[in-house]
Amino acid sequence: MNGDSWTGHLKTAVAPAVTPSARERRRASNPSRLVETGRNNRPQWDQLTAVLLDLACIGLSSVLAYQLRIASIHSPASLFAIRQDERAYGAFVILYAILAVLICHSVGLYRGTSRLSDTEVADRVFRAVFLATTLLVAFVYFSGVRSVSRLLVVYVGVFNWLSMTLWRVVQRRRAEKTTGAGLRTRNVLIVGAGRVGKELAALFESHPHWGYRVKGFVDQNGDGSPQILGRLEDIGNAIRAHFIDEVVITVPTRRNLVKSVAIEARKLRCNLKVVPDLYDGLGWFAPIEYVGQFPVMELYGEPIPSLGLLAKRSMDVVLSTFSLIVLSPVMAAVAIAVRMDSPGRIFYNSRRVGRKGRAFTCYKFRTMIIEADKHKAQLRSQNERSGPCFKIQNDPRITNVGRFLRKYSLDELPQFWNVLRGDMSLVGPRPHPTDDFEQYRLEHYRRLDVKPGITGLWQVTARRDPSFETNMALDLQYIEHWNLWLDLEILWKTLPATLRAEGC
Numbered sequence: 194m195n196g197d198s199w200t201g202h203l204k205t206a207v208a209p210a211v212t213p214s215a216r217e218r219r220r221a222s223n224p225s226r227l228v229e230t231g232r233n234n235r236p237q238w239d240q241l242t243a244v245l246l247d248l249a250c251i252g253l254s255s256v257l258a259y260q261l262r263i264a265s266i267h268s269p270a271s272l273f274a275i276r277q278d279e280r281a282y283g284a285f286v287i288l289y290a291i292l293a294v295l296i297c298h299s300v301g302l303y304r305g306t307s308r309l310s311d312t313e314v315a316d317r318v319f320r321a322v323f324l325a326t327t328l329l330v331a332f333v334y335f336s337g338v339r340s341v342s343r344l345l346v347v348y349v350g351v352f353n354w355l356s357m358t359l360w361r362v363v364q365r366r367r368a369e370k371t372t373g374a375g376l377r378t379r380n381v382l383i384v385g386a387g388r389v390g391k392e393l394a395a396l397f398e399s400h401p402h403w404g405y406r407v408k409g410f411v412d413q414n415g416d417g418s419p420q421i422l423g424r425l426e427d428i429g430n431a432i433r434a435h436f437i438d439e440v441v442i443t444v445p446t447r448r449n450l451v452k453s454v455a456i457e458a459r460k461l462r463c464n465l466k467v468v469p470d471l472y473d474g475l476g477w478f479a480p481i482e483y484v485g486q487f488p489v490m491e492l493y494g495e496p497i498p499s500l501g502l503l504a505k506r507s508m509d510v511v512l513s514t515f516s517l518i519v520l521s522p523v524m525a526a527v528a529i530a531v532r533m534d535s536p537g538r539i540f541y542n543s544r545r546v547g548r549k550g551r552a553f554t555c556y557k558f559r560t561m562i563i564e565a566d567k568h569k570a571q572l573r574s575q576n577e578r579s580g581p582c583f584k585i586q587n588d589p590r591i592t593n594v595g596r597f598l599r600k601y602s603l604d605e606l607p608q609f610w611n612v613l614r615g616d617m618s619l620v621g622p623r624p625h626p627t628d629d630f631e632q633y634r635l636e637h638y639r640r641l642d643v644k645p646g647i648t649g650l651w652q653v654t655a656r657r658d659p660s661f662e663t664n665m666a667l668d669l670q671y672i673e674h675w676n677l678w679l680d681l682e683i684l685w686k687t688l689p690a691t692l693r694a695e696g697c
Contacts, residue, residue: 560595621646
């Protein structure tokens with residue numbers, strides 16, 4: 194393992210500051226080139242190699258699984274049928290390969306796995322392959338495609354897990370053997386013998402297969418230890434005397450020191466890395482990202498359940514489309530009833546506040562008289578809900594048909610269109626009108642972290658409770674404990690609550 198892949202192994206702790214490429218080092222004698230900074234492209238090549246090896250494994254596994262499937266078939270008719278479906282199987286393999294590589298990337302299999310044990314690597318590969326295989330099996334089942342056997346998909350999954358794990362284990366053993374023999378090792382000099390510098394040295398020593406040998410430190414406050422090779426002004430002599438390949442600075446807040454070391458390291462054609470300020474441990478394991486040309490260390494990031502949110506959105510699209518089609522006769526009947534009951538438009542378009550405070554148009558069947566919003570300010574004193582939510586049990590603005598629609602929540606059926614558009618979700622906190630939103634206190638904004646919903650935890654547990662605090666507490670409970678099963682449970686409870694006419 195060479196030194197250029199060091200960032201890939203320690204990217205959660207070490208960020209590159211000045212990492213000249215091989216071409217830059219060859220031209221380092223040109224003073225006009227000394228001010229250039231380069232980025233190490235080795236990790237990108239390692240990632241590309243890993244992707245290509247995984248694709249090769251998927252291809253070979255697919256061929257092997259196909260041959261095994263053919264060998265298990267003894268009926269000439271079945272054998273002829275599966276031969277006829279080779280083109281469909283090829284398309285399946287391509288789709289599977291794309292999906293597997295994307296999931297492997299999401300679980301971190303292309304960001305350097307040398308810090309992981311063989312068991313951890315096998316576990317990550319298993320999770321990626323299992324998810325890709327499960328999604329493909331579901332696709333084959335629900336799409337009605339019969340040309341690709343589900344058993345064949347399982348064969349492909351098993352072979353992929355074994356082969357994709359095997360090459361990573363073999364690569365790790367090869368790297369350990371090479372570095373253990375003293376080949377392809379890099380001599381490291383650490384600038385700064387404080388806590389960070391010593392822990393970094395201990396990390397290198399505890400992972401010898403990474404191929405780094407710490408020769409010592411340079412520090413302005415030497416304690417007489419033989420590991421201290423001198424003061425900062427002695428760094429040039431230390432680099433020459435110990436054949437240093439890598440210089441690592443662990444005191445980056447001293448800008449003049451970093452600049453002087455960078456100049457000396459590049460003059461002597463050494464790689465230079467900088468450990469960012471770790472803020473008394475807050476920065477341990479923090480990933481380094483690039484925003485344009487600026488390296489950024491993320492001290493904390495709220496985890497985003499990407500797959501869960503994708504599943505939630507998929508469920509929203511499928512069920513809202515299904516509901517709009519199936520309930521179209523009911524919606525047509527409601528539209529006729531609204532038109533016959535009172536003059537005015539059939540639909541009521543209300544400006545509501547959704548996720549992150551974004552306003553959108555919420556569609557409902559009209560249940561009130563024309564220009565009912567103009568009378569809202571006059572009725573504020575009769576509000577039966579505490580907080581910034583307005584609700585009156587016997588609202589004089591509600592029409593006769595509107596009262597029936599509200600009782601069975603039929604007025605909210607057009608909101609399936611809002612769900613399909615992406616403004617709302619099937620499950621989430623109810624969206625409030627913009628004038629109610631203007632009365633929010635700062636702590637109420639938390640309920641806007643997610644998309645609003647047609648139904649929610651409050652609707653199925655405490656719909657008759659007029660307290661806004663109860664509503665808010667249940668919304669926060671939903672947000673903080675969200676999972677797909679909770680959405681399914683709320684949807685399951687919504688139908689009987691609707692049939693019991695709990696709307697108001």
